[in-house]
Amino acid sequence: MLTQFRFDLHATDGAARLGIVHTAHGPMDTPAFMPVGTAGTVKAMLPQSVAATGAQTILGNTYHLMLRPGAERIGRLGGLHEFMQWKGPILTDSGGFQVMSLAKLRKMTEEGVAFQSHIDGSKHLLTPERSMQIQHLLDADITMAFDECTPFPATPEQAAQSMRLSMRWAKRSKDAFVERPGYGLFGIVQGGIYQDLRQESANALQGIGFDGYAVGGLAVGEGQELMFSTLDFTTPLLPTDRPRYLMGVGKPSDIVGAVLRGIDMFDCVMPTRSGRTAQGFTRRGTVNLRNARHQDDPRPLDEHCACPACRQYSRAYLHHLIRSEEILGPMLLTWHNIQFYQDVMKGLRQAIGEGRVQDFARDFLATEALGDI
């Protein structure tokens, strides 16, 4: 049976929304956190472990996969789901953001971005058309329009120029996207921190028509206050019957605040990256397991957590693994951190369904502020 790509809105609580995104590879309950699997793997995790945390959708990267192993190669091997054995939905970024942050010798023109691979120096050109082709070869359930993530800070003139280029590229992305039942294309709102530019961008994208709308150009160093103020005037501009995805966000308090402002989907490297740097997320903030204070502590990292690290092991053991640079250390902490993020999203979904998301947010932020004991 061929699923149509669609967003079902089940409940609202203020601006917060409870919904389900239906894709060719299955549903995604929102608000959702999507672990990042940049090079076709969520680092240090088996796909079945990622699924066990409750994550339904993972992210892939056009930039990394086009350089290695190559988009055509993954296409010949049956697409990214087959290649990495992930059965659920996959969202891939369009590559522009990663080119600007990783590639060498970049040259930006109206056509697209020419660059050299940070891996072997090979020359590449990424255009809206090529980005759509790559994401099609990867068989991404959700494709992101090819855009330029406006740097922060940017003057109103710089933000306007950058946003208008992204809007021209959004149109070219839509024209090049291959429509298939259950597959969606998301536009990306730009415009920096400027209300008039965000309005112009949201209107331009709706004129083109997308299956979902991302808020781009944030989580680039502007800080939580400016991110929230930008969301305050941006999310109300977006259609209520389509998913909203805040790209690159964030730490738990960022996500809670953004859900209250009407965002449905999130991605961030924090739970995976910090799992590899001995940081464990808990209800009372993050805990650095390298710290000697844990070496005799028999307690689990987080007594409320059902992950293998918290169910079977002590902080003392995790500390030992980190100090010994044992591979099991990053594995257990990564699993725990993704589980923690999924549990926060589950709590948010339940709270929205019961009309008490403000109370949930207040309790969450107050507990996080307490710090670890």
Ligand SMILES: CNc1nc2cc3c(=O)[nH]c(N)nc3c(CCc3ccccc3)c2[nH]1
């Ligand atoms: C960390 N902060 C952050 N801000 C971002 C802004 C944009 C933006 O304005 N445009 C695009 N296209 N991507 C962005 C990303 C990358 C998100 C991502 C990473 C990995 C896999 C899939 C998706 C961002 N990430």
Ligand SMILES: [Zn+2]
């Ligand atoms: Zn845990």
